[in-house]
Amino acid sequence: MRYILFVGFGNTLADLEIHAQINNPQKEGDLSYSFVMDTDEEAIKIVSKLGSAIKLAKEVGGVDSLVEDISSRIYSKTFSITNLNDFNLSAKLNDDVKRDVGQSRFILPKNNYGLSPLIILKEKVTEFLVDSSKSKLYQTIWVHNFEHWIKKDREMPFFNARAGMLPPKIARSMVNLIPGSGVGKTLVDPFCGSGRVLVEAAEMGYKVIGLDIVSDQVEDTKANLRHLNLSGEVHLQDATHLSEIVKDIDAIVTEPFLGKPNLRPDKSEFAAVGLQKLYLGCLKDWYKSLKMGGFIVMVFPILTGVKKDFHTSKIIDSVKKLGYNSLAQTIYSRPDAGIKREIIILQKQN
Ligand SMILES: C[S@@+](CC[C@H](N)C(=O)[O-])C[C@H]1O[C@@H](n2cnc3c(N)ncnc32)[C@H](O)[C@@H]1O
Numbered sequence: 001m002r003y004i005l006f007v008g009f010g011n012t013l014a015d016l017e018i019h020a021q022i023n024n025p026q027k028e029g030d031l032s033y034s035f036v037m038d039t040d041e042e043a044i045k046i047v048s049k050l051g052s053a054i055k056l057a058k059e060v061g062g063v064d065s066l067v068e069d070i071s072s073r074i075y076s077k078t079f080s081i082t083n084l085n086d087f088n089l090s091a092k093l094n095d096d097v098k099r100d101v102g103q104s105r106f107i108l109p110k111n112n113y114g115l116s117p118l119i120i121l122k123e124k125v126t127e128f129l130v131d132s133s134k135s136k137l138y139q140t141i142w143v144h145n146f147e148h149w150i151k152k153d154r155e156m157p158f159f160n161a162r163a164g165m166l167p168p169k170i171a172r173s174m175v176n177l178i179p180g181s182g183v184g185k186t187l188v189d190p191f192c193g194s195g196r197v198l199v200e201a202a203e204m205g206y207k208v209i210g211l212d213i214v215s216d217q218v219e220d221t222k223a224n225l226r227h228l229n230l231s232g233e234v235h236l237q238d239a240t241h242l243s244e245i246v247k248d249i250d251a252i253v254t255e256p257f258l259g260k261p262n263l264r265p266d267k268s269e270f271a272a273v274g275l276q277k278l279y280l281g282c283l284k285d286w287y288k289s290l291k292m293g294g295f296i297v298m299v300f301p302i303l304t305g306v307k308k309d310f311h312t313s314k315i316i317d318s319v320k321k322l323g324y325n326s327l328a329q330t331i332y333s334r335p336d337a338g339i340k341r342e343i344i345i346l347q348k349q350n
Helices: 014-021 040-047 066-073 087-101 117-122 146-154 168-175 196-203 215-227 239-244 265-289 312-321
Strands: 002-007 026-029 032-036 053-061 078-083 125-131 136-143 186-189 207-212 233-236 249-254 290-304 309-311 324-332 340-348
Touching: 002 014, 002 040, 002 136, 014 168, 014 324, 040 053, 040 136, 053 066, 053 117, 066 087, 066 125, 066 136, 078 087, 117 125, 117 136, 146 168, 168 196, 168 290, 186 196, 196 207, 196 215, 196 249, 207 215, 215 233, 239 265, 249 265, 265 290, 265 309, 265 312, 290 312, 290 324, 309 312, 312 324, 312 340
Parallel strands: 078 125, 186 207, 186 249, 207 233, 249 290
Antiparallel strands: 002 032, 002 053, 026 032, 053 136, 125 136, 290 309, 290 340, 324 340
16 A cells, blocks of 8 residues: 655654655655555554654545445545645635535645644544546555654753754654664763653663763753653663773764753864864774664764854764765755754664
């Protein structure tokens, strides 16, 4: 069966995450992908793991007798139909179906992604999406659990905005850049901060281990894991000495120390050199802890200078000499944050 997956606006990791976790996905629109899977359960199971996923629809028919077909599938008082290719046709289609079914109401979509998960759940909407270019009708069968994501974003016992915190969905997508499932594997965040990466990795079934050089951060991570009934080991330790604590790990996912907050642009070049030295020291040590073929997903900040930006990822050539392959990279930057982040996937080679 074919499914269409919609991803959240602003998650620039979506494309890499989907390719790492779903077989043979096809890009449909800016924020949508289609893929084939045997059962709804299987499709929902995999999609609900993704940080980027917000909504899943299933192919239910073609476009012959479209109005009657949709009318026969409406199971709630409210429905909504979006034409994915020709958005302007959506209003007429909703009117036609309303006339056909009689006692029901519709909510008009505002754009060709259809309704938001919040509206679909709150208003109990049966949602349809029409792909007129491929003559296919889709029906929404799953939306993301935004209450759980909000809980993890805003209601954790500890957070430290000064140390920099990843939004939970971005942390989840970073974890999912490691191909396959986390069950039975060990994942380490050697700069764990308040534990955002570890929380997501533990929810994905990884055994998690965190390190931080600040004892308050170690305690915060422990409390945040406990708050969500997750377990993990957290150590007060310098990230450059990971190999003294643990060996044979499958993955490292980390947003490391990004430099002083509110750094003056004229100090950026010097700061970038310091960070690059720290990151190289880490990557040299982490090689000893990783299994052969193990993955690292790491943030490399871009520091804004007076005349140009300084990319800490410039060390990538030296990193390759340490024995890593660089597999892919993407950029993530929050609209409200000054710092841009390159996220790079590395794999340990011989
Ligand atoms: C950008 S924050 C990580 C935030 C984390 N991703 C989160 O969302 O909660 C970097 C963390 O690295 C820690 N840190 C700085 N230098 C370190 C070092 N050499 N070894 C281990 N941790 C270090 C800081 O205390 C801080 O908590």
